[in-house]
Amino acid sequence: LLASRVRKHLGITLAVQTKWPSTEEAFKNWRNVVERSGVFVFKRAFKQQAISAFSLLDSEFPVIYINNKTAFSRQVFSLFHELAHILFQTSGITKTDISYIDSLTGRDRSIEIACNKFAAELLVPWADFCRQASRYFGDDQDIEILAERYKVSREVIFRRLRDAALVDEAEYDAKAAEWNAEYYARAGKGPGGNYYATSAAYLGENYLTLAFSRYDAGRCSVQQLADFLNMKARNVAKFESHLYGRV
Numbered sequence: 001l002l003a004s005r006v007r008k009h010l011g012i013t014l015a016v017q018t019k020w021p022s023t024e025e026a027f028k029n030w031r032n033v034v035e036r037s038g039v040f041v042f043k044r045a046f047k048q049q050a051i052s053a054f055s056l057l058d059s060e061f062p063v064i065y066i067n068n069k070t071a072f073s074r075q076v077f078s079l080f081h082e083l084a085h086i087l088f089q090t091s092g093i094t095k096t097d098i099s100y101i102d103s104l105t106g107r108d109r110s111i112e113i114a115c116n117k118f119a120a121e122l123l124v125p126w127a128d129f130c131r132q133a134s135r136y137f138g139d140d141q142d143i144e145i146l147a148e149r150y151k152v153s154r155e156v157i158f159r160r161l162r163d164a165a166l167v168d169e170a171e172y173d174a175k176a177a178e179w180n181a182e183y184y185a186r187a188g189k190g191p192g193g194n195y196y197a198t199s200a201a202y203l204g205e206n207y208l209t210l211a212f213s214r215y216d217a218g219r220c221s222v223q224q225l226a227d228f229l230n231m232k233a234r235n236v237a238k239f240e241s242h243l244y245g246r247v
Contacts, residue, residue, distance in 0.1 A: 002087070003121035010037065014128060018149050023072040026151035030079055034064075035206040039086060041079060043068040043202045053078035053094040055085045062086045068202065070096070073153035080119035088114065096180060124150045124160050136166055154179055196242035199231065208243060 007013075010033040020026045031041045039062050046067040052074055056063045064082040066075050078094045085092030088111055132149065136142045146157045155176050162172045200208065208229075215225045226233040 001121060003118050004125070006083075006087070006118075007122055010034065014125060017123075017151065020151050023076060023151045023153075027072045027075050027079070030076055031204060032206065034079065034083060035204060038062070039064060039083065040207055041066060041204055042207070043075075043204075045069050050096050051093060052096050053082050055082035055092050057086055057089065057091045071153065073147070073151070073156075076152060077119050077123065077156055080122050081115045084115035084118040085111070087118075120156060120160060120163075123152050124156060126160075129160050130164065133161060133164055133166060136161065138166075194242075196239050199229065199239065200243060203229065212240065212243075 010030075012029070012033060017026070020029060035041055041064045043066045046069060049069065051067060052070050053064060053066045055065070064079060064086070066078055068075075070078070074096075081094045082092055090111060092111070092115065094115075129146075129150075132146060136146075140154075143154045143157050147154045150157070158167060158172050158175050161167045162169065167175075203211075211225060211228045214220045214228075215222070220228070222236055223233050226236050229236065229239065231239065
């Protein structure tokens with residue numbers, strides 16, 4: 001299977017994945033290994049709430065953009081849905097509500113279904129999931145336990161349960177709608193973030209290391225570095241200090 005081959009290439013075993021302490025840490029680790037494989041992953045707070053991520057295919061520099069307004073568990077799934085698009089040699093978009101796939105036809109529909117299957121299999125391998133789901137008794141606590149094991153959303157787990165015929169389509173649709181409504185009801189109610197911390201999260205550790213290494217080597221000016229970082233030149237020194245503690 002493609003998913004198992006990609007997991008092996010990324011070097012993350014299921015044993016390692018299940019020991020990560022949180023979905024935030026899971027996204028950070030998955031992002032890191034994907035970027036080391038040649039696909040840069042950036043984040044932004046999308047104005048289009050319905051879009052979780054998109055990818056831009058390029059033979060040399062393929063890029064994935066993740067909506068930072070979505071939960072880390074959704075960001076993890078979106079990352080691998082979009083990675084599948086790149087592996088299938090096509091740009092793509094991940095939407096919050098996957099019912100849009102029902103309106104697609106032909107190759108577009110086939111690719112979206114394949115991308116979802118790839119992400120689900122890589123993150124929640126079927127053989128292991130079947131062993132774990134044998135103890136599923138149909139309550140929300142079971143969903144939470146399984147989601148915690150794989151560091152994915154409850155919706156991904158419920159989708160796998162649907163695939164295993166342990167829940168039906170109507171149950172899945174109802175739960176997915178309920179959980180999405182819960183998340184968006186909570187979203188945006190926290191305190192505002194730190195500008196430099198947010199910029200660092202959006203650009204990612206690997207990109208920042210590359211950008212600053214070019215500057216430190218004298219291969220770009222401070223203005224060019226600022227352009228790479230999408231900020232004003234006067235903010236670069238403070239940003240560098242935030243990242244590396246340099247004065």
